[in-house]
Amino acid sequence: MTISTEQAQWYAQTFSALADNVEQVILGKRHVIELVLATQLSGGHVLLEDVPGTGKTALARALAQTVDGTASRLQFTPDLLPGDVTGITVYDQKKGEFEFHAGPIFANVVLADEINRASPKTQSALLEVMEEGNVTVDGVTRPVGTPFLVIATQNPVEQAGTYRLPEAQLDRFMIKTSIGYPDEAATLRILQGVASGRPEISAIAPLDRLMEMSAIAGTVYVNPLVSDYVMRLVDATRRASEVRLGVSVRGAIALSRLVMTWAAAHGRTFATPDDVRDLAIPTLSHRLILEPEAEFDGVTAEDVVGQVLLDVTPPAENGDD
Template identity: 45%
Template structure:
């Protein structure tokens, strides 16, 4: 299949399991092709885990799921050295993070100490245990789900953790017809998601997405948005350089998913709230809170910056 057909097959495969969320599925695929990590935030029961698992199972590569709980330890994710009495040495037993796609389910139900176990992996593609560094598989993606920060038993993700996610998306409740279809097909939908891409095909698609043209005028537009967040009167934390790089990669991936070899200003304007809203911090609020306020600030900033012709 051609690359465009492969991307379409991937999206359609995921949409078999999650009805009526075409845009969310597209953004999940964009995150995957941009070599990023995805955070899915919403109330329980709207399909967060289903979307994450369907994306992972659509690729013929290793997939692990970890249920994040308050008693989870960093070693439960990374792995631990085990003493081998026959060899009289310690041997490293890899944890579930050594997979191509890791589903961190309800990530904000564990402590910040355990959350921090993901930082090195998400940024550098390797982990360090007992002063030994171990490389992670390629590709490597973390898909995390979380409940809203005001729900009981949650720990807001710190800025350093949020900054490593390319996008934060929400699903919302399905509309009437989609919810009816979900109920009618619930029994028949089990196991319908099968791999449609191999690991090598995914790596090839990621490389193609990186070749999409992004003109300098669009880079300047992107940076104007970034700089506006750093000087906005209502923000105590603006966008980092990492955030700017993630938006650039996501814009290329979105153009690729939509069958174009070049980016448009609308790609950046469309993606900026998804890539930036979880990175900015409103004055007087803690990390992980005031999502709607962050969206409003991004809307204000985007409306004030001229779009390049």
């Protein structure tokens, strides 16, 4: 059953209201807020590569508060253990039985701060939960609940003492983006509000509504020509001379899911090639592994995806037929 016009209009209004609420805390970053919200509604996760002090923690907290959910923050360090992420089983002497103490991963929005500072063993603790929504400790599998969003951050400035994320884990993030510094107008508003303290926002939607929106986004119509366009873009990344490893099938699925949510967020019942172009760089770039020669020449993954978007001809149809 395809989304109706009335549902699309309601979806766009609700999506805009959610973004407005978060924007009270993260000023001047509307596009980033919408990207992260769309990723959450698509069942994906976000990788933020950003310098310190740009509002990453505030974004995670505001998202959780907006939907009346729970938020947790994990500061990744070299001595962090997998059990510190997932939780551990402890023997209770009074009861004479083992009890599970849940880790911070059991929350609706989880901020994994500076994820590349933890050891690969600890990083891998996120793999199952990001993909399956479950945590297995001592042979017992426990769901973390829904909705579930991981916002992981990396500091692009300091690389000493860090562990590069493996490709398998990078591929599990639906998008990679950055908040960046606010413009002059937004910075002035932030400084003027310093005396009044951090703004507190209230929940405007229950978690059930977020789940309803996720289900509705899955009914957006995607023309086969639009799906073919996604496939041709992905194939082009694999054949690019600067690329050693192109976009996986998981990446193509992620782009398709996000395109459907993006269309509904803009009040449409169908996806268009423009939606694909808008989302291709944040969804595909981090999945590429470039040739060493290309990296030495200063080529970035974003450059490659941008060139692919220029080279691959979009379908003539608008995607609603």
